[in-house]
Amino acid sequence: MILSAISIPMLGIVDTAILGHLDSPKYLAAINIGATIFNVLFWGFGFLKMSTTGLIAQSLGENDQNKINLQLTQALLIAIVIASVLLIFQKWLGYYSIHFTSNQGMVADMAHSYFAIRIFSAPATLIIYVLVGYFLAIQQSKTVLLIMLVNQVGNMLLDYLFVLKFSFGIAGVAYGSLISEYLALLTGIYFLTNTKYKIPELQQLRNWLAKKEEIKQFFMLNRDIFIRTLCLMAVFALMTKGSARLGELSLAGNAVLLNFFYLMSYGLDGFAHAVESLCGKYYGARDKKQFKAIIRSVFILSFAVAISFSLIYLVFGKHLINLLTSIEPVRIYSYAYIFWLIIIPLIAMPSFVYDGVFVATTNAKIMRNSMVIATIFCYIPLWYLLRRFDNHGLWIAFLSFFIVRSTTVYIYYRKWIKQWGK
Secondary structure, X not given: OHHHHHHHHHHHHHHHHHHOOOOOHHHHHHHHHHHHHHHHHHHOOOHHHHHHHHHHHHHHHOOOHHHHHHHHHHHHHHHHHHHHHHHHOHHHHHHHHHHHHOOOOHHHHHHHHHHHHHHHHHHHHHHHHHHHHHHHHOOOXXXXXXXXXXXXXXXXXXXXXXXXXXXXXXXXXXXHHHHHHHHHHHHHHHHHOOXXXXXXXXXXXXXXXXXXXXXXXXHHHHHHHHHHHHHHHHHHHHHHHHHHHHOHHHHHHHHHHHHHHHHHHHHHHHHHHHHHHHHHHHHHOOOHHHHHHHHHXXXXXXXXXHHHHHHXXXXXXXXXXXXXXXXXXXXXXXXXXXXXXXXXXHHHHHHHHHHHHHHHOOOHHHHHHHHHHHHXXXXXXXXXXXXXXXXXXXXXXXXXXXXXHHHHHHHHHHHHHHOOOO
């Protein structure tokens, strides 16, 4: 699950590495804006994966294949509807998102070019979210890894071809991502046909959708995850906006550094996926002993991995920055801020594990509340108040966000676990 999770940020790392060796920091600045917009936009619909994993894992624990078929079909239909809406409103989405996250100029124009191409990957991306959630729930993590590898390896090869060979610039990066997403989708559909999943009959689906309690549970769960993700979107959007305010060099430098953060966060997210799948199964089976045993084991392993990331960034940080860019001003700028990446893994780690717990138990209200508190009462005020400290102020606000988030979700967990029997 860790391998499948860290394959996701590799797409952004490869994009950054290829553009970071061109002759101008403008490319890095533009990909920072473009990648942030799509991270924010697609993360906003991350509930498709989370809710699918949580609900189907519980149905697996209940040994109810018919329910699994209906839940997966429902999630796939919602993904298709959302993707259609994004494509219909793509013109307005592109204009307002780039206007919010950047200053106008050549960098914004390149970001527009990237957005206009990459937006057509929305159907593939959202359906892949659902398929990944399904495969995680039925504990086929190797399948998830293969889907992600098709996406990432395809993206690497196409980026190299379109950017370095054909000189398509930032448009080449967008085309590489677009094509590789659809290759991954085809891979996912192939593996789906080899599982127990069967498309429900129309009458079965109608009867399922007519059950008010089932639909209410689904949409309340997705509502809470969506609000939680909106807060996360706001954090990264403001991080990019703050970087743009400081100038092109800050945008480029933070683009490099945030790739290392994404690598760490998705690596730790591998444990969250394991918790979602295993704890969801034991929660569905009402096995509290195994449920708590999984959480204890995951915390020990997550702590070890978090320390590993911190040590890697401490010892090899400058070398990693050099791999991603050959532009000397960007390198020097990034060196000055890499120590923030050394601190963050240990601070952020608990929140990833607890997210997995509350996805597994479909108790997204706790995830929502902890994220709202950390964003509205910590990150946003500090983002504004610490502006005079320039980029250090941005990273202090970012770190503080994770301190509050981890602390709050732990307090909620202690209260929730005592209420298990009720």
